[in-house]
Amino acid sequence: MWNLFDIAIIGGGPAGLSAALVLGRARRFVALFDEAKPRNRVSLASHGFLTRDGTPPAAMRKMAHDELAAYPSVRIRGSRVEEVAREPDGGFRLTDAAGESWRAARLLLAAGLKELLPEIPGLYDFYGRSLFCCAYCDGWELRDRPLVLIAGNDHTFHLAKTVYNWSKDLLVCTNGYDSLEPEEERALRERGIRVDRREIGGFVGEDGQLSAVRFADGGEAACAGGFVAERLRQAAPFAERLGCAMTPYGGIETDGAGRTSVPGVYAAGDATCIMPAQLIVAAADGTRAAIGINEDMTDEAFA
Numbered sequence: 443m444w445n446l447f448d449i450a451i452i453g454g455g456p457a458g459l460s461a462a463l464v465l466g467r468a469r470r471f472v473a474l475f476d477e478a479k480p481r482n483r484v485s486l487a488s489h490g491f492l493t494r495d496g497t498p499p500a501a502m503r504k505m506a507h508d509e510l511a512a513y514p515s516v517r518i519r520g521s522r523v524e525e526v527a528r529e530p531d532g533g534f535r536l537t538d539a540a541g542e543s544w545r546a547a548r549l550l551l552a553a554g555l556k557e558l559l560p561e562i563p564g565l566y567d568f569y570g571r572s573l574f575c576c577a578y579c580d581g582w583e584l585r586d587r588p589l590v591l592i593a594g595n596d597h598t599f600h601l602a603k604t605v606y607n608w609s610k611d612l613l614v615c616t617n618g619y620d621s622l623e624p625e626e627e628r629a630l631r632e633r634g635i636r637v638d639r640r641e642i643g644g645f646v647g648e649d650g651q652l653s654a655v656r657f658a659d660g661g662e663a664a665c666a667g668g669f670v671a672e673r674l675r676q677a678a679p680f681a682e683r684l685g686c687a688m689t690p691y692g693g694i695e696t697d698g699a700g701r702t703s704v705p706g707v708y709a710a711g712d713a714t715c716i717m718p719a720q721l722i723v724a725a726a727d728g729t730r731a732a733i734g735i736n737e738d739m740t741d742e743a744f745a
């Protein structure tokens with residue numbers, strides 16, 4: 443089956459959904475493809491999104507779908523896009539996992555990022571329940587508790603400095619990612635923050651509630667939650683495949699209105715590595731890209 447849309451959006455997180463809303467209201471024909479595996483799907487509640495603080499991620503998505511249902515030119519397809527090909531007329535052909543194809547004049551990449559967590563047995567039993575990756579998202583819920591901070595990238599000092607605002611009882615586990623400079627470690631120890639360089643072998647706790655980290659040597663350190671540092675990469679390969687310029691942090695480079703270096707291809711949300719990576723920021727970025735797309739389509743119509 444072949445269909446022609448003004449815009450195909452890959453990704454139905456806050457960035458893609460927000461773009462679909464603005465474009466639907468601008469009377470554009472939009473096809474939004476969403477595999478529905480957003481970064482925050484392990485979380486029980488999303489925080490910090492004004493008017494939606496504490497709402498489960500799936501409930502926020504449902505509210506967005508309900509709102510979009512008012513705009514008949516927006517179609518949501520719950521499938522994974524496998525392939526994007528450039529058409530001779532400059533448009534795009536998208537093929538999903540079921541082998542169906544769609545055509546669109548423009549493409550918005552809003553597929554987000556995928557995280558790589560340190561490989562520690564049992565980590566996913568606690569991730570999203572009492573182990574998190576972002577203090578701004580979940581620090582309030584863990585305030586004043588004894589916390590473990592698990593290194594997983596080169597920003598251990600930054601993680602410790604940040605979380606210290608929420609709890610002073612911190613244990614930093616480098617777990618093989620020893621990026622702490624001597625003066626950084628001194629600054630941590632001066633504030634009573636402990637640093638342990640042993641390898642973590644697992645976790646202790648029940649129903650997602652962490653009570654201790656277990657080291658590979660058999661030792662344990664009590665804690666009541668914590669944060670784990672992640673490494674991030676693009677969730678979908680299309681920006682690289684289409685030849686979009688990327689930022690030094692692995693995000694899709696845009697001009698601030700969603701335009702990438704490839705004509706007709708736009709990007710929004712986490713996939714652009716906008717900082718900070720937050721739901722409300724991704725939603726705003728989706729709006730910005732939608733208006734960029736609509737402005738370009740309007741200019742083209744009057745050229």
Ligand SMILES: Cc1cc2nc3c(=O)[nH]c(=O)nc-3n(C[C@H](O)[C@H](O)[C@H](O)COP(=O)(O)OP(=O)(O)OC[C@H]3O[C@@H](n4cnc5c(N)ncnc54)[C@H](O)[C@@H]3O)c2cc1C
Pocket residue numbers: 452453454455456457458475476477478479480481482483484485487488489490491521522523524552553554555557570574575576579580677678710711712713719720721722724
């Ligand atoms: C554990 C955790 C908790 C978090 N908690 C909070 C919080 O409380 N508050 C907050 O502000 N931020 C939070 N965040 C950050 C927030 O989740 C992200 O900043 C936000 O989801 C980014 O939105 P996005 O639309 O860019 O991408 P996403 O929300 O990741 O959405 C991208 C969508 O694209 C889909 N997709 C990917 N590839 C394809 C494909 N090929 N075809 C079709 N669909 C595809 C994905 O399945 C996904 O549904 C949290 C992050 C994590 C990891």
